[in-house]
Amino acid sequence: MTGDLILDRVQSIVLSIAGPDQIDSDAGPDTPLGDDGFWLDSVSVLEVILACEQEFGKIFDEESGPTADVLRTPRTLADAIRRKMR
Amino acid sequence: MTRTEKSRLPSAGGTTLSRTRRLVFRSLLSLLDVLPWPWGEELLAGLFVARAFVGVRRLRAALEWASRQPGSRGRWRLAVALCWHHGRFVGRAALLGLRHPEQFRRHLVLRGEQHLRAVVGATILLGFHLGPPNTAVALQVLGHRVRAMGAKRISRGWAREAWQPFQGPEALLWVPGDWHRGAAMYQALHVLQGGGTVSLAADGIGRPAFALPLSGGTVRISSGWLELRRRTGAQVLPVLKHLDGRTLVLTVHPPLPPCASPLEREVEVCREILQRLLDDYVRQFPEQCYSLAFPG
Numbered sequence: 001m002t003g004d005l006i007l008d009r010v011q012s013i014v015l016s017i018a019g020p021d022q023i024d025s026d027a028g029p030d031t032p033l034g035d036d037g038f039w040l041d042s043v044s045v046l047e048v049i050l051a052c053e054q055e056f057g058k059i060f061d062e063e064s065g066p067t068a069d070v071l072r073t074p075r076t077l078a079d080a081i082r083r084k085m086r
Numbered sequence: 087m088t089r090t091e092k093s094r095l096p097s098a099g100g101t102t103l104s105r106t107r108r109l110v111f112r113s114l115l116s117l118l119d120v121l122p123w124p125w126g127e128e129l130l131a132g133l134f135v136a137r138a139f140v141g142v143r144r145l146r147a148a149l150e151w152a153s154r155q156p157g158s159r160g161r162w163r164l165a166v167a168l169c170w171h172h173g174r175f176v177g178r179a180a181l182l183g184l185r186h187p188e189q190f191r192r193h194l195v196l197r198g199e200q201h202l203r204a205v206v207g208a209t210i211l212l213g214f215h216l217g218p219p220n221t222a223v224a225l226q227v228l229g230h231r232v233r234a235m236g237a238k239r240i241s242r243g244w245a246r247e248a249w250q251p252f253q254g255p256e257a258l259l260w261v262p263g264d265w266h267r268g269a270a271m272y273q274a275l276h277v278l279q280g281g282g283t284v285s286l287a288a289d290g291i292g293r294p295a296f297a298l299p300l301s302g303g304t305v306r307i308s309s310g311w312l313e314l315r316r317r318t319g320a321q322v323l324p325v326l327k328h329l330d331g332r333t334l335v336l337t338v339h340p341p342l343p344p345c346a347s348p349l350e351r352e353v354e355v356c357r358e359i360l361q362r363l364l365d366d367y368v369r370q371f372p373e374q375c376y377s378l379a380f381p382g
Contacts, residue, residue, distance in 0.1 A: 033268075041293045043313045045268025046275065065273045068266035 006056070006085075007078040013051045014074050017044050029075040037073070045071060052081060059084050112241075115180050119242045123183030124332055127174055130182065134173025135166055144169065144380065151379035154302035155372045167373035174329065175376065179219040181243025187252070191227045195330070198338035201323055202230065205341060208278040208320035210311050211285040212342075215377040216367055217328045222285035223252050224327070224336050233277050234258050235286035237265035259284065267292065271310060278318040285325070286311055288360070289377075296357050300368050303378030307360065312353065316345055322356075324363055328371045339363060 007029055015023060018038040024031070031037040033045060040048065049066060053059050059081050060066050070080040114133075118126030138145040148165035155164060177183075184190050202209075202225075211232060213221040222234030238244075238253055251257060259273040274284045292308035315322055324339040342359055346352045368375055 040268070042267035042271045043293050043310055045266075046271040046313065049268070049272050060272065065261065065276070066266075066269045067261065068264035068269060071266055071268055 004078065006082055007075060009055060010052060010078040010081065011074040013055070014038055014040070014048055014077075017047050017051065029078070030073050032073055033071055033077075048077070052077065056081050056085065115177075115182065116242045118177070119180070119182050121183055123185070123189060124177075126182035127177035130177040131170045131173035134176070135169045138165075138169040148379055151302050151375070152372070156301065156369075157372075164373055168376060168379055171329065171374050172376040172380070175218045175374075178334075179239070180241035181246075181249065184243055185246065186248045187227045190223070190334075193333045194224055194227065195333055195335045196224070196228055196338070197335065198340075201338045201340050205321045205323065207281045208318045209283040210278070210315060210320045210322045211283060211338070212288045212311055212322050212324045213285060214289050214305065214324075214326065214364065215287060216305075216364070217326065217371065217374045218334055220334070221325055221327055221336065222257070224334055225285070226252055226257055230283070232257075232283045232285050233274075235267075235270050235274055235284060235290075237261075267310075271314070274314055275317060278314060278320045284314070284320075288324075296353060298357070298361050298364055300364055300375075300378060302368070302372070302375070303381060305364060305378070307357075312356070319345065324360065326363065326367050328367075328374050 011029055014033065015027075018040060022039050027038065033040045033048070049060070049071075066077075066080065070076055115130075118130055120126070121129070138148060145165065148168045149161060151168060152161040152164035181190075211221065211225070222232050222236075225232045234257060236258060238258065243249065244253060254260075259270040259277065261269045261273065274286065277284050288307050288311055289305050290308055290310070292310045295307050295309035295312055298305045298307060311322065314320060321341040321344070323341050325336060326339070327334060327336045329335070342356050346355065368378070
């Protein structure tokens with residue numbers, strides 16, 4: 001737990017979608033969502049985004065969507081959600 | 087595949103040698119692009135044949151592929167045709183010598199257009215890495231509104247002014263900055279939810295759904311399109327393409343049966359249909375199946 005409510009929630013969504021066999025014990029908010037991290041494939045990334053939208057409301061513009069930078073780690077995703085909620 | 091297995095895979099990033107090769111190859115494409123179509127494409131096809139004879143590994147793979155194909159066609163002839171077509175497809179992907187979309191359109195035939203016209207609302211055009219590239223571009227050139235799942239293409243040909251509309255957000259699932267497949271999936275979902283049409287490869291990278299064993303190789307079908315279909319109810323039309331001489335022939339097949347439950351049954355029905363389609367394709371056009379002969 002980081003003490004940051006949004007980040008904690010994003011991380012728990014990522015953890016639940018990645019599944020236990022995909023997660024290193026030292027995985028944290030700065031672990032990459034993709035290769036060498038949570039190993040999420042594109043379908044899992046989509047699931048993470050949709051789960052976050054269900055939790056926090058619409059986050060991304062339908063036209064432009066999320067960028068690769070936003071989808072780098074749980075922290076970058078949480079930061080994007082925070083910016084949208086402001 | 088487990089995480090440990092994944093981490094053992096060779097890195098896609100290149101060594102200095104492969105970076106140099108890429109640079110040389112890009113320069114070669116730029117040089118060939120100066121020639122009028124289809125000279126550059128045909129020269130490149132010839133170079134791919136020559137390369138197979140220099141680096142024997144590729145020739146061996148082509149011969150092995152050819153030997154696994156039924157029929158009376160000579161093994162060597164088929165192996166050479168395979169390398170030749172591979173070169174031609176690489177040239178076509180870079181739009182070698184194709185100055186204008188109209189030039190592309192003149193050598194384009196669309197079969198099964200009635201299936202495209204019959205579908206209403208969200209549609210997934212399901213392509214494969216068999217045969218020539220540019221499925222979505224071909225349909226766009228013919229005036230169909232299709233968004234392609236894929237990164238912006240980089241080549242001298244694609245940089246031409248006339249091709250810019252085919253590189254923009256109306257033609258591609260647009261991911262600002264670096265390409266990201268998950269971000270493109272999100273885009274695809276919204277295009278489909280809005281009743282649009284998305285073109286994507288069934289055998290791209292991603293979570294595997296099932297495998298189709300074919301004569302000489304296996305096509306691994308990924309699950310992204312199944313996920314999008316389940317979430318949006320989109321109709322899925324398989325699209326195959328081949329070269330007939332210099333003409334790109336695009337064949338749109340009837341839609342796959344709608345989503346059903348249980349999921350296993352739905353996947354099985356799709357698998358059976360795709361197996362039949364790809365078996366037929368490999369039987370008819372074995373020389374155009376470079377991705378099966380040269381996997382990876």
